[in-house]
Amino acid sequence: MADEVVLLDTWASMFGMRIRIALAEKGVKYEYKEEDLRNKSPLLLQMNPVHKKIPVLIHNGKPICESAIILQYIDEVWNHNPQLMPSDPYERAQARFWIDYIDKKVYDTWRKMWLSSGEEHETWKKEFISIFKQLEETLGDKPFFGGDMFGFVDVGLIPFYSWFYTYETYGNFKMDTECPKLVAWAKRCMEREAVSKTLPDEKKVYAYIDGIKKALFSK
Amino acid sequence: MADEVVLIDSWASPFGMRVRIALAEKGINYEYKEEDLWNKSPLFLQMNPVHKKVPVLINKGKPICESLIVVEYIDEVWFHTNPLLPSDPYQRAEARFWADYVDKKIYDAGRKILTTSKAEEREVGKKELIEALKLLEEQLGDKTYFGRDGFGFLDIAIVPFYTWFKSYETFGTFSVQSECPKLIAWAKRCLQKESVAKSLPDQHTVNEFVADRRKKLGIE
Numbered sequence: 001m002a003d004e005v006v007l008l009d010t011w012a013s014m015f016g017m018r019i020r021i022a023l024a025e026k027g028v029k030y031e032y033k034e035e036d037l038r039n040k041s042p043l044l045l046q047m048n049p050v051h052k053k054i055p056v057l058i059h060n061g062k063p064i065c066e067s068a069i070i071l072q073y074i075d076e077v078w079n080h081n082p083q084l085m086p087s088d089p090y091e092r093a094q095a096r097f098w099i100d101y102i103d104k105k106v107y108d109t110w111r112k113m114w115l116s117s118g119e120e121h122e123t124w125k126k127e128f129i130s131i132f133k134q135l136e137e138t139l140g141d142k143p144f145f146g147g148d149m150f151g152f153v154d155v156g157l158i159p160f161y162s163w164f165y166t167y168e169t170y171g172n173f174k175m176d177t178e179c180p181k182l183v184a185w186a187k188r189c190m191e192r193e194a195v196s197k198t199l200p201d202e203k204k205v206y207a208y209i210d211g212i213k214k215a216l217f218s219k
Numbered sequence: 220m221a222d223e224v225v226l227i228d229s230w231a232s233p234f235g236m237r238v239r240i241a242l243a244e245k246g247i248n249y250e251y252k253e254e255d256l257w258n259k260s261p262l263f264l265q266m267n268p269v270h271k272k273v274p275v276l277i278n279k280g281k282p283i284c285e286s287l288i289v290v291e292y293i294d295e296v297w298f299h300t301n302p303l304l305p306s307d308p309y310q311r312a313e314a315r316f317w318a319d320y321v322d323k324k325i326y327d328a329g330r331k332i333l334t335t336s337k338a339e340e341r342e343v344g345k346k347e348l349i350e351a352l353k354l355l356e357e358q359l360g361d362k363t364y365f366g367r368d369g370f371g372f373l374d375i376a377i378v379p380f381y382t383w384f385k386s387y388e389t390f391g392t393f394s395v396q397s398e399c400p401k402l403i404a405w406a407k408r409c410l411q412k413e414s415v416a417k418s419l420p421d422q423h424t425v426n427e428f429v430a431d432r433r434k435k436l437g438i439e
Binding site for chain 1: 269283285291296309315
């Protein structure tokens with residue numbers, strides 16, 4: 001029996017990109033459905049009634065929500081190589097910890113930096129950069145967060161690389177000045193087909209975000 | 220050979236209680252270290268430099284942080300006794316989803332009720348909390364426990380908040396029993412288990428602690 005896999009997503013979502021990368025890494029065929037978040041489809045509202053957010057993976061009619069949870073699900077169901085999660089329990093706990101850190105810190109701090117100005121903006125900018133410096137410290141001298149192998153945390157973080165230009169432009173800083181090792185890591189990840197085919201063009205992301213900000217502030 | 224297991228915790232922390240229950244379910248001997256959150260110890264700051272929060276499990280000298288991550292770690296290391304997570308990937312995803320929901324909703328809504336002097340804010344917190352508890356009660360349905368195979372991960376994630384219900388009720392002026400009777404019945408069922416009973420403080424003791432903190436912070 002063939003698996004039916006559907007992904008509800010939006011093209012610029014880093015969280016959605018995580019899933020696209022994982023499915024591509026695993027060679028899983030799926031149907032992609034682009035959602036308009038200002039006009040959510042009945043399917044999305046039915047499949048994620050609690051949070052009404054993307055991404056949602058629908059596997060044989062059953063929904064799985066929250067990107068970190070979806071990633072683990074994909075790794076467990078399609079448990080052939082490449083394995084995204086490490087096999088050692090301590091390493092697994094570390095991987096989960098850092099995805100959780102990314103999820104708790106990056107997006108919320110970005111929004112605060114994006115929507116503020118003056119002194120407040122400078123404070124949030126400082127905080128935002130420190131998050132990436134922490135992640136760079138965690139990476140250390142390893143080629144990937146998982147060590148020698150591209151894995152869970154790499155999948156979790158690399159989508160944010162397509163937003164670096166947006167962060168740099170709004171924050172007026174350069175990621176490769178602040179976190180050169182992290183940028184080198186990102187370029188390493190981009191050598192993987194699953195990643196390079198998934199990540200949208202960074203200028204396209206910026207134009208989209210700039211459009212939203214202009215619309216917000218024109219009210 | 221006993222694996223060295225240390226738990227840095229704070230007696231009233233619902234997140235710490237989760238880990239205590241998991242360790243008890245697995246029959247693991249460990250050293251409990253009570254942390255003074257207003258005067259954090261050097262060991263604690265060394266073991267959780269990123270968040271500086273309890274609980275922290277230290278196993279063979281290496282720290283594991285974030286309560287749900289700790290519970291999964293315990294389940295994976297001591298996998299031969301009392302599995303806490305289901306084996307089916309879809310059920311595992313469901314359990315993780317609802318535990319994540321608890322983390323996103325319950326604590327923050329509860330905080331709104333307990334830490335504000337503004338009635339309006341309290342009402343918002345109360346509404347959010349009741350909505351979240353009702354949704355969880357719906358998930359429970361007519362099952363004995365949240366886990367389909369018995370007491371497990373999601374039960375462990377939620378039951379510690381029972382010890383804070385009295386505080387939410389007192390300062391939010393509502394009754395969880397009236398709003399979510401099935402949830403209360405479930406919590407009482409959980410408390411019949413030794414692992415839960417010995418891990419959870421009395422809700423009156425928690426309430427006294429909350430009242431005391433509110434006085435110190437000048438919250439009315």
